[in-house]
Amino acid sequence: MLLTNHTMVEQLKLTERRIEQIKKLFDLTQTDEENMQAAEPFITRNLDWIVEEFYAKQLTHLEVEIVIGDSDTLQRLKNSMRGYIQEVFSGKFDEHYVSARLRVGKVHKRIGVSPALYMAAVRLLWDILSDQFEKDHLEGNCSREEVDKRQRSLTKLLMFDVQFVFETYTGALVAEVEKAKLELEHYAHDLAETVAKQTRELKEFSCQDGLTRLLNHRAFYERMRVELAGCARRKEPLTLIYFDLNGFKGLNDMQGHVAGDQMLVMIGKCILASIRETDIACRYGGDEFCIIMPGATNGQAKDVCERLIQCFIARQEGEDIAFSIGICQTGPDKFLSADELVNAADKRMYTAKNASRDTAGFWLCDSQETLGKYGRL
DSSP, X not given: OOGGGSOHHHHTTOOHHHHHHHHHHTTOOHHHHHHHHHHHHHHHHTHHHHHHHHHHHHTTSHHHHHHHOSHHHHHHHHHHHHHHHHHHTTXXXXXXXXXXXXXXXXXXXXXXXXXXXXXXXXXXXXXXXXXHHHHHHHTTSSOHHHHHHHHHHHHHHHHHHHHHHHHHHTTGGGOOOOHHHHHHHHHTHHHHHHHHHHHHHHHHHHHBOXXXXXXXXXXXXXXXXXXXXXXXXXXXXXXXXXXEEESHHHHHHHHOHHHHHHHHHHHHHHHHHHSOTTOEEEEEETTEXXXXXXXXXXXXXXXXXHHHHHHHHHHOOSOOOEEEEEEEEEOSSSOOOHHXXXXXXXXXXXXXXXXXXXXXXXXXXXXXXXXXXXXXX
């Protein structure tokens, strides 16, 4: 087996079922995920301070300073730490999360971080985050009991993370290539491919909006989290387009829901005809749509919006329908969370909608809060 043909998660056979088993060993439950999510708003507000405090204390040790070596490496580590802390308080400890922990172990081993240094850093991070929980309590945002729960959940989660990191430290990454397992894998290959195909098809179906065949609301947030993490790792921007329809209620009232559904299907087709190959189109709900654009800037998003509007105008047959569009870019240096990005784009969409009430048409408010009318109506 060529290691470069497989992810670390695949090499270690860390299926979703196996990850759930390990979470049970650490007593990492849904309650712990909720405890971390509850602390997320306060942690996010203080994220920059937390990262700076962590490295200020780390760099008091000469051995740590020697390992880091230069300012560029330090900045990359700070960016990685920001991403890690955001993942810790996302409450999503799945295969994507585990894969990131394995990469951390590999990188630390490669640059020469000893187990002692790594464990000391974990202990320091626990202290800093625990102090933030206490501060949140002192400011009246949570009870003493909630602080204790968050600290216990954080302890379990960090220990959960440490064991994955040390999988790579101890060389388990390249272990256990046994003949019996290979023979079993060959024997079961056809059956596994069939099951995998059916599983993919079921997963795709569960992620699709039944009417437009775009991604649905649940899948939108799953993809958003993955794409934000990828763009942060690559230091690329990500832009979100959020829009809804003006006049859609009137169409439903006057012509019925069949006509409304036909309109939504047509808009879905216009979106797919207008976006880039790497973009992700979603029906957020009702007559609201989102387009996730990894690696795209505010200007590129406006280009897609113009193509979408022109495509829609060309296909529309007299209905008094237009769009109110909000655009928000995040990155490449600092990133909003998925909820923050949606809220920012939604706010700009409502700015455009307010303008459309005075003058009908396709209105757009972009990342620079620039408001403009597009196309014709």
